[in-house]
Amino acid sequence: MAQLFRPSSNTIFKVSLAGVVLFASTTLGVAYMIDRGSWITSVQSAPEQPIAFSHKHHVKDDGIDCRYCHTSVETSHFAGLPATETCMSCHSQIWNNVEATQPIRDSWASGKSIAWTKVHNLPDYVYFNHSIHINKGMGCSACHGNVSEMPLVYKVNTLNMNWCVDCHRHPERLIRRRGADIFNTAYEYPANQAELGPQLVKEYHVQSLTDCVTCHR
Numbered sequence: 364m365a366q367l368f369r370p371s372s373n374t375i376f377k378v379s380l381a382g383v384v385l386f387a388s389t390t391l392g393v394a395y396m397i398d399r400g401s402w403i404t405s406v407q408s409a410p411e412q413p414i415a416f417s418h419k420h421h422v423k424d425d426g427i428d429c430r431y432c433h434t435s436v437e438t439s440h441f442a443g444l445p446a447t448e449t450c451m452s453c454h455s456q457i458w459n460n461v462e463a464t465q466p467i468r469d470s471w472a473s474g475k476s477i478a479w480t481k482v483h484n485l486p487d488y489v490y491f492n493h494s495i496h497i498n499k500g501m502g503c504s505a506c507h508g509n510v511s512e513m514p515l516v517y518k519v520n521t522l523n524m525n526w527c528v529d530c531h532r533h534p535e536r537l538i539r540r541r542g543a544d545i546f547n548t549a550y551e552y553p554a555n556q557a558e559l560g561p562q563l564v565k566e567y568h569v570q571s572l573t574d575c576v577t578c579h580r
């Protein structure tokens with residue numbers, strides 16, 4: 364059978380194929396880096412909020428517990444954001460005549476809730492649940508960082524799949540005692556975490572959940 368292509372076209376084909384593959388992999392590689400880069404996943408930058416609400420002032424300086432405002436974090440999938448009424452329990456009395464807290468009074472008068480911008484937002488196809496994490500010894504700061512030092516909340520972790528799965532594979536690395544340690548965002552892991560971790564994993568019956576259906580249902 365006669366050759367349809369001259370031998371040289373074979374080389375041209377190979378070279379251009381290599382070119383396509385190289386092009387595709389660099390584009391994908393760059394796209395991947397952009398996707399995982401901090402400016403797309405917006406780690407480390409706080410979004411604008413309708414009120415400059417400071418966790419540093421309210422949590423660290425004033426000592427208010429997370430659960431006073433995020434009331435359902437231990438019992439539901441959702442941590443929840445405080446209603447205007449919660450702010451008013453203090454701000455009808457204190458700091459009640461300054462510009463900074465005016466949007467609270469506006470919201471209270473109009474009955475329209477304050478439109479906070481979400482800092483953390485998983486895609487709809489991912490299932491997440493706060494209460495199980497809290498009840499199995501995962502502290503707020505393991506995922507959210509030291510919020511009590513943040514004048515405005517920003518994301519410290521990407522929330523991408525590898526990040527979730529890493530901890531699901533090795534929960535002993537980040538587990539802590541239930542109770543106050545969970546809500547202490549300045550918590551530091553003890554020097555003996557290598558012994559304490561596996562011990563708590565056993566005590567709290569923590570499983571390593573890596574099946575796809577755990578998070579995609």
Ligand code: HEC
Nearest residue numbers: 416421422427428429432479481482483503507510516548
């Ligand atoms: C006095 C009320 C109050 C207390 C106490 C409080 N928060 Fe908040 N929290 C808020 C408000 C209001 C927002 C929404 C504005 C924002 O994102 O900064 C918020 C937002 C957050 C967010 C970002 C939510 C998102 O949009 O993804 C995290 C994480 C968070 N809080 C964690 C904590 C932790 C951890 C504690 C305890 C150490 C705590 N908060 C204590 C009122 C409070």
Ligand code: HEC
Nearest residue numbers: 414415416417420421424425427445449450453458463464
């Ligand atoms: C348990 C009491 C308490 C609650 C509840 C509370 N605050 Fe405050 N807030 C304070 C105190 C005390 C200060 C002033 C002292 C300080 O700066 O620590 C303050 C100060 C502020 C300020 C002035 C700027 C600043 O950070 O110093 C803003 C704005 C503010 N609060 C917003 C809010 C909002 C919004 C809510 C509801 C999500 C809220 N607060 C709930 C006690 C409270």
Ligand code: HEC
Nearest residue numbers: 429433436441442443483484485491496501502503505506
């Ligand atoms: C295992 C990681 C993890 C832990 C531990 C954790 N969170 Fe979250 N948190 C998340 C993720 C992921 C989201 C985003 C959820 C979404 O978009 O559906 C989130 C969202 C939030 C929000 C926004 C409102 C909501 O419910 O979605 C608040 C407020 C919050 N977390 C507070 C807390 C507090 C307070 C604690 C500790 C008591 C805590 N979180 C512990 C991962 C965690």
Ligand code: HEC
Nearest residue numbers: 490491492495499505522527530534537568569570577578
């Ligand atoms: C710091 C460690 C840690 C991180 C980070 C983490 N998880 Fe978990 N997760 C756990 C532990 C521990 C459990 C409980 C395992 C068990 O049931 O014993 C759990 C359980 C779950 C469950 C099971 C809930 C149920 O009701 O069955 C889901 C869903 C889940 N995680 C989703 C996520 C997602 C999505 C992310 C990332 C956005 C994430 N987790 C990040 C530690 C973590």
Ligand code: HEC
Nearest residue numbers: 486489522523524525527528531572573574575577578579
């Ligand atoms: C512990 C939770 C968790 C488990 C287990 C998990 N995923 Fe995911 N997955 C996520 C989160 C969070 C995202 C969204 C963030 C991102 O894009 O990484 C995601 C995104 C995805 C996407 C969207 C594409 C992408 O990467 O952006 C696919 C496809 C996917 N997961 C498939 C799987 C398969 C297949 C498994 C089982 C081998 C699995 N996941 C197990 C949490 C999980």
